[in-house]
Every structure is written in structure tokens, then in C-alpha cells.
Amino acid sequence: MNTPASLHPVQAAEDLSAYTVIDVRTPGEFAAGHLPGAHNVPLDHLGAALPALKAAAARRTLLMVCASGNRSAAACAQLADADIPATTLTGGTTAWIQQGHRVDRDTTAKATWPMERQVRLAAGSLIVAGLALGTLYPPARWLSAAIGGGLVFSAVTNTCGMAAVLAKLPYNRPRTADLDATLQALGR
Known part of the structure; x- marks a missing residue:
């Protein structure tokens, strides 16, 4: 490109x-x-x-x-x-x-958080949820690993799949x- x-x-x-x-x-x-x-x-x-x-x-x-x-x-x-x-x-x-x-x-329009902030909230929440659920159900820790891997991929490729998903929410x-x-x- x-x-x-x-x-x-x-x-x-x-x-x-x-x-x-x-x-x-x-x-x-x-x-x-x-x-x-x-x-x-x-x-x-x-x-x-x-x-x-x-x-x-x-x-x-x-x-x-x-x-x-x-x-x-x-x-x-x-x-x-x-x-x-x-x-x-x-x-x-x-x-x-x-x-x-x-x-x-x-x-007149309702302002929303910038996309980068929405991504940080969603990624952080999913990582914490994966770790917390992992104490009861160990395979749930893979959620944290998957989100962490996705963040690394996002940085390397300068793309963001999570932002693409969040952009489809009604308030965006x-x-x-x-x-x-x-x-x-x-x-x-």
C-alpha cells in the first residue's frame, strides 16, 4: 500500500x-x-x-x-x-x-468516547473477565490470551478488528x- x-x-x-x-x-x-x-x-x-x-x-x-x-x-x-x-x-x-x-x-448529538478509548475499555474488560472466570473455569483464561494476541496482531498490522466490531454498535x-x-x- x-x-x-x-x-x-x-x-x-x-x-x-x-x-x-x-x-x-x-x-x-x-x-x-x-x-x-x-x-x-x-x-x-x-x-x-x-x-x-x-x-x-x-x-x-x-x-x-x-x-x-x-x-x-x-x-x-x-x-x-x-x-x-x-x-x-x-x-x-x-x-x-x-x-x-x-x-x-x-x-445536539450525543457524543461518544473516541474509538481508541472504546477499544481499550472492551479489551481490558474482556481480559479481566477471562482472568476472573479462569479462577472458576481454567479454560476461560484463553479469552484473555486471545484478546492479548489480537492486540499484538493489531499493533503489528496497524489494523483493529475490535474497532471494526465496535463501529457497528448503534451509538457508533x-x-x-x-x-x-x-x-x-x-x-x-
Whole structure:
């Protein structure tokens, strides 16, 4: 996989209006704080959004954003496979905020924890449950081993299966009407 073009937050902030900003985090993460003017297209909905993103890319450069840059880099790769050029924000919204740039928050939507925090809670809880249950039923310790192995695999491959599963939970899913409105706005 080729490394996508990247843009440092300082560069992006100089003329944010030159970009169509696409935030690929879950709707709850997006509501908690996103770049001004960003559109929310969760990573697992990117395939359905390709026609609208192609239209948007014809007008302005797409700037893909997530919390750290990992999901936005994956989005850039997926877009590159569809011959849609895109750039990723180096360090994501975390770096954007650390640089002192403004974020918009959706006060009407219920904000959820960032995906990384959800993964840490789920993984930690499953490991503790496996160890606790292992005192009564020793084979239950394999649950802890499996989760630990999954975390190692996640680090080595820079992917996260647990995040993919957690993204499917109802509070991490976009409302159909919201996603449709976003895609219509991008397609114009």
C-alpha cells in the first residue's frame, strides 16, 4: 500500500477552505469535535459514498481526517483504489487540537468516547473477565490470551478488528438521514 499524501495541521489551517474535509470517524466521535466545515462519512460507509466523494474531489482537494491519522490513511488508500485523489491530515484531530486550532462540536448529538478509548475499555474488560472466570473455569483464561494476541496482531498490522466490531454498535452508527444529507451536500 502506498503512503497517502499528507498535510500537517498548520498547513491545513492556513487555508482550510481550499479543502473538502471528510471526517471518517464514527458519528459520536465526530459530534465530540471536528474540523470546521467537515463532513462525516464513517470509514465503513466510504464505499457507498464514492460517487459523492468523486464529485467533491473534482471541485476541491479531499482532506481525510480521523482522530490520529490511521483511519484517514486507510480511507485515502480506499479512495486511491477508486482513482479519487485525497490527502490525510497528519496526526488527525488530536494534532489539530494540540496545535491550538478550533473544532466545532455538535451539541445536539450525543457524543461518544473516541474509538481508541472504546477499544481499550472492551479489551481490558474482556481480559479481566477471562482472568476472573479462569479462577472458576481454567479454560476461560484463553479469552484473555486471545484478546492479548489480537492486540499484538493489531499493533503489528496497524489494523483493529475490535474497532471494526465496535463501529457497528448503534451509538457508533450514522443515522441514515444524516449520511444521506451529507452525501447529497458532497455531490453538489
